[in-house]
Amino acid sequence: xxxxxxxxxxxxxVSGGWNAVRATRTGPRDWRLLLLWLGWSLSTAxxxxxxxxxxxxxxxxxxxxxxxx
Numbered sequence: 077x078x079x080x081x082x083x084x085x086x087x088x089x090v091s092g093g094w095n096a097v098r099a100t101r102t103g104p105r106d107w108r109l110l111l112l113w114l115g116w117s118l119s120t121a122x123x124x125x126x127x128x129x130x131x132x133x134x135x136x137x138x139x140x141x142x143x144x145x
Contacts, residue, residue, distance in 0.1 A: 079127055079130075080124075080127055083123070083127045085122075085123035085126050085127060086127060088119075088123070089116070089119055089120045089123045092116050092119060093116055096112050096113055096116045099112060100113075
């Protein structure tokens with residue numbers, strides 16, 4: 077859980093989500109709002125995938141070091 081909270085990618089996604097919420101509340105509801113949320117959802121999926129891949133790579137490196145010592 078900590079890897080998600082402290083990841084810079086996830087912090088960026090949260091701030092982008094906050095901006096999307098503010099735009100939804102105050103801005104016009106047109107096709108640009110749909111694209112905003114679509115872009116945010118793709119960014120979220122990419123950030124989550126990146127954090128998971130990084131964690132797996134880090135775990136694999138730790139296992140290699142354990143085997144060699």
